[in-house]
Amino acid sequence: MTATSLTSSQGAGRTGDKVFSGAALAAGCLILAVLFGVALFLVVQAIPALTAPADKIQGGQGFFAYIWPIVIGTLIAAVIALVIATPVAIGVALFISHFAPRRLASGLGYVVDLLAAIPSVVYGAWGAAFLAKQISPAYGWLAENMGWLPIFQGPASTTGKTILTAGIVLSVMVLPIITSLSREIFLQTPKLHEEAALALGATRWEMIKMAVLPFARPGIISAIMLGLGRALGETMAVALVLSSGALTASLIQSGNQTIAAEIALNFPEASGIKVSTLIAAGLVLFVITLAVNMIARWVITRHKEFSGAN
Amino acid sequence: MSKRIDVKDLNVYYGDFLAVEDVSINIEAKSVTAFIGPSGCGKSTFLRTLNRMHEVIPGARVEGEVLLDGDNLYGPGVDPVTVRSQIGMVFQRPNPFPTMSIRDNVLAGVKLNNKKISKGEADVLVERSLKGANLWNEVKDRLEKPGSGLSGGQQQRLCIARAIAVEPQVILMDEPCSALDPISTLAIEDLINELKDQYTVVIVTHNMQQAARVSDKTAFFNIAGTGKPGKLIEYGDTHTIFSNPVQKATEDYVSGRFG
Numbered sequence: 284m285t286a287t288s289l290t291s292s293q294g295a296g297r298t299g300d301k302v303f304s305g306a307a308l309a310a311g312c313l314i315l316a317v318l319f320g321v322a323l324f325l326v327v328q329a330i331p332a333l334t335a336p337a338d339k340i341q342g343g344q345g346f347f348a349y350i351w352p353i354v355i356g357t358l359i360a361a362v363i364a365l366v367i368a369t370p371v372a373i374g375v376a377l378f379i380s381h382f383a384p385r386r387l388a389s390g391l392g393y394v395v396d397l398l399a400a401i402p403s404v405v406y407g408a409w410g411a412a413f414l415a416k417q418i419s420p421a422y423g424w425l426a427e428n429m430g431w432l433p434i435f436q437g438p439a440s441t442t443g444k445t446i447l448t449a450g451i452v453l454s455v456m457v458l459p460i461i462t463s464l465s466r467e468i469f470l471q472t473p474k475l476h477e478e479a480a481l482a483l484g485a486t487r488w489e490m491i492k493m494a495v496l497p498f499a500r501p502g503i504i505s506a507i508m509l510g511l512g513r514a515l516g517e518t519m520a521v522a523l524v525l526s527s528g529a530l531t532a533s534l535i536q537s538g539n540q541t542i543a544a545e546i547a548l549n550f551p552e553a554s555g556i557k558v559s560t561l562i563a564a565g566l567v568l569f570v571i572t573l574a575v576n577m578i579a580r581w582v583i584t585r586h587k588e589f590s591g592a593n
Numbered sequence: 594m595s596k597r598i599d600v601k602d603l604n605v606y607y608g609d610f611l612a613v614e615d616v617s618i619n620i621e622a623k624s625v626t627a628f629i630g631p632s633g634c635g636k637s638t639f640l641r642t643l644n645r646m647h648e649v650i651p652g653a654r655v656e657g658e659v660l661l662d663g664d665n666l667y668g669p670g671v672d673p674v675t676v677r678s679q680i681g682m683v684f685q686r687p688n689p690f691p692t693m694s695i696r697d698n699v700l701a702g703v704k705l706n707n708k709k710i711s712k713g714e715a716d717v718l719v720e721r722s723l724k725g726a727n728l729w730n731e732v733k734d735r736l737e738k739p740g741s742g743l744s745g746g747q748q749q750r751l752c753i754a755r756a757i758a759v760e761p762q763v764i765l766m767d768e769p770c771s772a773l774d775p776i777s778t779l780a781i782e783d784l785i786n787e788l789k790d791q792y793t794v795v796i797v798t799h800n801m802q803q804a805a806r807v808s809d810k811t812a813f814f815n816i817a818g819t820g821k822p823g824k825l826i827e828y829g830d831t832h833t834i835f836s837n838p839v840q841k842a843t844e845d846y847v848s849g850r851f852g
Contacts (some may be wrong), residue, residue, distance in 0.1 A: 385651075421715035475688040479752070482646055483702035483759060484678025493701060 297444040305555070306543060320535040329563035337498035349560065350567055352530035356539035357568070362520060363450025363534070364457055369507055371454075372461035374414030374515040379462075379478050380469035390465065399459035400592060410452035411444065414523060417441030444526035446536040449541075452520045456501070457510035464509065467494055468502030500581040510593065515572055518543040542568045595793045596662040596679075596762040597622040598643060603657035604822075605638055605647065608717050611786040613639050614822035616657075618812060625785055625794045627804035627831065630814035631846070635823025636797050637767050642797065644680035645673040646763055652848060661762065678706055681756035687748030689740030689755070698751055699723060702759040707771040718758055726754035729779070746777020753784060757792070766796040770803065780809050791814045801847055805835050813843045 337345035375395060379388045419441055426437030441446075476494040484491055496503075521544040528538035546561045553561055594760040598620040605613040606851070615633035620626045628636040641647040642655050645666060659666040666676050681702075688700045699766045703710060708717070719736065723729040730748040740751050749769060756764055766785070785807045787826040788794050798804050804811050813827045827834065827843045838844045 320836055361679035391743075471750075475684060475686060478649060478682075478684060478692060479688040479690065479755075480647065480701070481649060482644065483705060483707055483755065484674050485702075486674050489705055493705075494690065497690070500692070 285309040290466045325562060327567055328559060329438045329566045330559075332559035332563040335547050335556055335559075340560055341557065342531060344590060345559065346563060350542075350564055353540045353545050354532055354567060354571070356359065356543040357515055357543070357571070359534070359539060360446055360450045360453055360525075360541050361511055362454035363447060364514040365507060365511055367451060368452035368458045368461055368510060371447070372458050372506075372510075373465055373503065375458075376462050376465035376469055376493075377491060379466050381487065381495065390493060392463070395459050395462045397459075398436055398455070402518060403456060404523070406452055406456055407520040410448060410524035414452060415443030415445075416449050417443075422447070433532040434534045436536070439535045440526070440537045442526060442537070444524060445535050445537055446525060447540040449525040450534075452524050453514045453517055456517060457513050460513060461503075461506045461510045464498065464506035465503055468499040468506070472498045503563055504579055504582055508576060512572055515568065515575070516543055518547045522547050595622045595635050596718040596790060597793065598763060598795075599629075599658075599663075600643075601658040601660070601661040602656055603639070603642065603847065605635065605642055606653070607650065608652040609709050611822040613642075613814075614824050616701065616825045618825060618828055619809070620793060621719050621791050621794060623789055623791070624809040625789045625796060627811045628795070628797045628814060629799075629801060629804050629811060629846070630823070630826075631816065632799070632816040633819075633823070633845050634816040636812075637728045640767055640795060640797050643707075643763070644677050644711035646677065646682060667746050678702070679761055680765060681759060681761035683734055683749070683752050683756055683764065683766045683769045685753055685768045687745055688742075688765070689748050689751050693740060694737045695732050695740045695743070695751060696792060698740040699758050701755055706759060706781060722758040723751075725757050725788075726750045728754055728778060744777070746780055749781060751778065753781075753788075759786070760793065763793040763795065766794065767797060768797050771799060778803070780841065801849075804834040805831060811835070811841075813838075813846060815842050815846070816852055 291529050332340065335346070337343065337348075340346050340349050342349045376393070377396075387509060391514075414522055419439065422439035422440075422443060422445065425435045426439040429435040430437045472495045476498065477490055480490040480493040521541050525539065525541070525544060526537040527540040527544065530540075531538040542564050548566055549557070550561055598618075600616055600620075602616045603613070603616045604611060606685065607774075616639060617718045618818075627795060628640060630636050638653075639649060641658060641689075643666075647653040647655070657667075661679070665671070682781040688696075690701060693701065694716075696719050699722050700710070700715055703715075703718060720729060723732060728747060731747060732738075732751075740748060743751060749772075754768075770781050771779065782803065785794055789809075796804075796807065808831045812825055812827065813834060814823050815826045827838055827840045829839075834843060835847050838847065
């Protein structure tokens with residue numbers, strides 16, 4: 284215990300610190316560099332399409348007329364996927380975290396995680412070869428009985444290769460993402476808050492409404508946004524399932540197209556301005572995803588005061 | 594608005610492990626009863642069986658009877674949810690709902706039982722409950738602010754306000770001051786003294802001075818060794834337990850010779 288022990292540095296520990304902080308910094312910078320590089324590539328490559336005269340763009344009416352139907356198509360498919368997947372995912376996650384006996388819960392959690400391991404092309408094949416056929420009678424019924432709603436307007440597709448089928452396939456694909464994230468969040472609910480609710484005479488469901496769901500709300504939103512990210516960008520499943528066409532309001536006719544599938548289907552044979560157009564479409568998809576994520580951030584922080592983080 | 598509790602031959606198990614053995618105790622209405630004893634002696638476990646909160650822990654079960662004014666809490670067809678709405682609980686660490694405002698925290702339990710409460714009634718109830726918990730003056734200007742923004746002692750009084758808002762028969766307190774500073778502790782102890790005018794209060798505490806200060810009767814729990822069940826050693830007037838206990842173990846404990 285001499286005075287030198289305060290000043291002499293412990294060589295090994297210091298070096299480890301420096302290496303680690305350097306590695307962490309490099310990793311952080313790399314992410315930014317990659318993101319910036321992708322964004323730059325998209326913008327530079329997209330400029331010719333954005334500035335080209337209208338008649339050079341596919342469809343002959345300019346880039347905007349080309350892009351907006353597939354933007355809408357992308358959003359329709361993603362919204363269908365989320366509308367179906369979110370309630371199911373939250374229900375499954377709650378069942379696993381709060382209702383199921385422990386043994387069943389771990390098995391079920393494993394099965395849900397397995398869903399995420401199936402390659403998207405397999406989902407696409409399943410949707411195109413099996414689901415579309417099985418579901419087309421239901422579309423016929425919808426067209427007959429609910430046809431007065433624009434979204435179920437007939438005549439229904441006989442092949443079943445519609446945007447609704449694509450949305451259903453997408454919902455199965457985003458289900459494991461939302462489920463496993465929500466489940467993790469639900470399991471993190473402080474026992475204290477659950478007991479507080481139970482001690483007031485809450486039933487299990489009331490306890491979940493009172494303690495679990497409010498606590499998990501930001502996490503659920505993040506989970507949905509991650510699911511949305513996948514639904515927006517998913518290519519193979521949509522490309523295989525959807526018999527694409529012009530934008531239509533009806534979900535049960537063939538038609539509509541998503542950005543990702545449009546790019547995938549056309550890119551191999553594209554050249555010149557067409558390549559540029561497709562990359563510009565990719566830029567639009569990138570911007571949509573970015574906007575979605577920022578809105579999600581904003582929604583989460585808006586309620587920070589009540590989040591329990593303080 | 595308060596009922597007595599009579600416990601007959603109660604055993605508490607965690608799975609096959611007997612945690613608390615053969616407790617019989619009569620808790621008077623409108624009084625403060627303190628449970629003291631060394632850590633792990635089963636006093637908190639036993640407290641939880643008084644409103645069936647032990648059932649939250651997987652594998653926990655009881656044998657025996659707990660009578661609330663003669664009605665067995667463990668009788669066939671008795672819903673633990675109903676039991677808990679009549680026997681409130683305050684926990685070791687303050688646990689207001691972080692996502693709710695102070696006002697909503699107070700109303701949380703009431704809204705469970707009675708969905709349609711008018712705003713006027715709710716205002717009256719919030720004020721009465723917060724006054725009952727000696728918190729009204731400190732929070733009346735910020736009822737819409739989150740409860741988690743209060744200090745620890747204020748949060749604990751908010752939890753008491755939340756418990757009394759549903760007008761329970763009994764209030765159980767599981768070491769309510771163990772996470773609080775001495776001044777907040779004093780505020781809670783004063784409050785406990787006032788609460789016994791209307792409620793039956795049962796409090797678990799590690800702090801013997803606290804038991805001596807707030808309680809009318811004291812029960813001493815002890816454990817023979819690790820892995821052995823906790824037992825009720827002695828139960829009587831607080832004054833007697835602290836000045837002239839019958840059992841040697843009680844005397845050793847209250848005089849600080851062990852535990």
